[in-house]
Amino acid sequence: MSANSRLTIAAHALAWIGLYQRQGHEVATSEQIAGSVNTNPVVIRRLLGDLRRAGLVESRRGAGAGWSLARELGSMTLLDVYEAVEPGPLFAMHRARPDQECVVGSGIQPALRGIYEGIEETLRRELARVTLEKVLDDVLAAPR
Amino acid sequence: MSANSRLTIAAHALAWIGLYQRQGHEVATSEQIAGSVNTNPVVIRRLLGDLRRAGLVESRRGAGAGWSLARELGSMTLLDVYEAVEPGPLFAMHRARPDQECVVGSGIQPALRGIYEGIEETLRRELARVTLEKVLDDVLAAPR
DNA sequence: GATGGTCGCAACCATATTTGTTACAACGAG
DNA sequence: CTCGTTGTAACAAATATGGTTGCGACCATC
Numbered sequence: 001m002s003a004n005s006r007l008t009i010a011a012h013a014l015a016w017i018g019l020y021q022r023q024g025h026e027v028a029t030s031e032q033i034a035g036s037v038n039t040n041p042v043v044i045r046r047l048l049g050d051l052r053r054a055g056l057v058e059s060r061r062g063a064g065a066g067w068s069l070a071r072e073l074g075s076m077t078l079l080d081v082y083e084a085v086e087p088g089p090l091f092a093m094h095r096a097r098p099d100q101e102c103v104v105g106s107g108i109q110p111a112l113r114g115i116y117e118g119i120e121e122t123l124r125r126e127l128a129r130v131t132l133e134k135v136l137d138d139v140l141a142a143p144r
Numbered sequence: 145m146s147a148n149s150r151l152t153i154a155a156h157a158l159a160w161i162g163l164y165q166r167q168g169h170e171v172a173t174s175e176q177i178a179g180s181v182n183t184n185p186v187v188i189r190r191l192l193g194d195l196r197r198a199g200l201v202e203s204r205r206g207a208g209a210g211w212s213l214a215r216e217l218g219s220m221t222l223l224d225v226y227e228a229v230e231p232g233p234l235f236a237m238h239r240a241r242p243d244q245e246c247v248v249g250s251g252i253q254p255a256l257r258g259i260y261e262g263i264e265e266t267l268r269r270e271l272a273r274v275t276l277e278k279v280l281d282d283v284l285a286a287p288r
Numbered sequence: 289g290a291t292g293g294t295c296g297c298a299a300c301c302a303t304a305t306t307t308g309t310t311a312c313a314a315c316g317a318g
Numbered sequence: 319c320t321c322g323t324t325g326t327a328a329c330a331a332a333t334a335t336g337g338t339t340g341c342g343a344c345c346a347t348c
Binding site for chain 1: 149153160183222236237239241243246247249250251254258267271274283
């Protein structure tokens with residue numbers, strides 16, 4: 001699948017900010033986070049912007065500015081992050097409209113819509129079971 | 145997400161062949177299926193080629209050739225189709241290697257790998273619950 | 289109020305993926 | 319032998335994703 005890495009990068013950034021704050025720091029800069037992720041700071045700002053709109057992080061501007069968590073990592077789940085950074089549905093429908101004169105062509109989209117809906121709901125429930133605190137714990141538990 | 149439509153098109157094609165065979169026909173051509181899907185026959189042949197390699201359909205060449213089901217629709221699930229047409233994992237890791245000097249950078253991939261694995265397994269179980277026969281039934285039940 | 293560090297955002301480029309198209313060889317029923 | 323179809327390569331077009339540059343807005347500090 002044309003899988004993208006947005007959920008991964010967003011989780012990485014949140015875990016980084018969370019750990020940084022545990023160490024007593026107020027705010028993290030997009031440049032610091034980009035260093036850990038190994039990408040460009042603008043990529044981080046774009047993603048964190050999505051997370052801010054979803055109420056997961058806050059940003060300060062001006063000198064000594066940066067990003068901080070808006071809520072505890074324990075109250076944030078991968079579903080919150082997923083919904084913040086992934087706009088579309090999991091499975092796409094046809095690019096062009098199927099032949100509506102054909103029984104299958106006219107019925108396939110309603111049929112799949114119902115089926116896909118149920119599957120995505122299960123995926124959401126599963127994502128909602130994982131908190132970002134759990135992610136950070138797993139990160140810290142990984143052998144070096 | 146860079147959601148693609150392969151699962152959708154493959155399910156459409158299988159439902160079409162299944163219905164066509166129910167109507168007493170032996171084989172369906174990629175051109176007929178492409179007509180219902182509203183795309184190019186080569187796109188259909190490519191996808192059906194994947195399904196053939198997975199043992200879901202068979203093809204005959206020569207004159208009067210075409211495609212037929214290798215198994216009953218009732219014994220085929222969306223998981224079979226998904227595995228046949230979707231190579232990669234659901235969520236991608238970082239494009240570039242994270243900073244291994246950083247605790248988060250070095251631990252994030254192992255952590256997410258474990259978490260993603262469980263989530264994908266749940267998705268698979270859910271896909272496995274839907275047979276292609278159910279898809280066709282839903283297609284035929286859709287109001288015109 | 290000037291300075292400097294940082295976010296916010298737009299614009300653009302590079303790359304990768306997906307889908308559509310053309311072309312043609314291989315095949316096999318008739 | 320002929321004709322209709324698959325199999326596959328090659329390429330084009332469209333879309334998505336991620337990286338980069340540039341610069342205005344903001345604000346803590348001096």
